[in-house]
Amino acid sequence: MSYKEISRSDKENVELSCVPFCIERREIINPDPIHIHSFHQLTIITRGSAILEVNNFSCRVSARNVFVIGSYAPHCLKEPENLEIIHILFQLEDLMKYTQSLHNSEGFRSLFMFQVSTFLNNRPSNILRLGYHNIQKVMQLADELIQEANDAEPGKEIVIQSYFMILVTYLSRYFDLEDELERDTYEFYCLIEHIKKNLTENYSLQELTKLTTLSEKQIRKYFTQKYHCSPIQYLNHLRLERAKYYLITTDQNISEIAAACGFDDSNYFSRKFKQEYGVSPREFKRHM
Secondary structure (H helix, E strand, C coil), X not given: CCCEEECHHHHCCCCCCCCCXXXXXXXXXXXXXXXXXXXXXXXXXXXXXXXEEECCEEEXXXXXXXXXXXXXXXXXXXXXXXXXXXXXXXXXXXXXXXXXXXXXXXXXXXXXXXCCCCEECCEECCCEECCHHHHXXXXXXXXXXXXXXXXXXXXXXXXXXXXXXXXXXXXXXXXXXXXXXXXXXXXXXXXXXXXXHCCCCCCCHHHHHCXXXXXXXXXXXXXXXXXXXXXXXXXXXXXXXXXXXXXXXXXXXXXXXXXXCCCCCHHHHHHHHHHHHCCCHHHHHHCC
């Protein structure tokens, strides 16, 4: 079967000799025809979902998935739904020149040297699903690449290549976390850090799953094992601890402190505070 071939010259948007030679952000509205190309393609899905077809297999990919399409691998994205992607195009032989210390990395080999076709537990083993904080880091690097590609500053090829090597290393290291359990543990602690820094956000268990690769069941399990409580109980505990600090260190009234700690209802806040510490917020402040 013959496929449409996309040439490097059709895509090149970095004028100088550089690895990579093209960085682009695209919104995909219509499905791609199956096509091939002589270069490798790193794809970061930043929004939405689609069906990825490559090497005679297909699976649904969505926001926070990252994968590499190898040279001359027939592929396409079908059934796009609100899909936005970042493509970073490069020649594998050029990348290999600058990544010698990664050549023994399982993550590097799986992502950049193997085709998307190897399965583990009925899932493609070399399609990454990044956590919320990881995709933010990856998108930050990708945005820097896009900005440099669009600018005409001297030395842009040096900056582009440097950011790309950081991105390749970051993705390889993420994949290299020893096993799925270690990745899940890492994801859980990233989730905890996010909660601590954003206590006023309204969280539900379903909302928490949007911040991580963990399922609702996994999140409940980790909270029970680590903190012996539910995610919402843990969140309320953190909010109440912050409220204690504000009661001691500020002159804010009870309603202001409740709002600053993520409680929409000051009466509910007062009840929870008394349940936790045995006194009301007003009594606690009076004795400070």
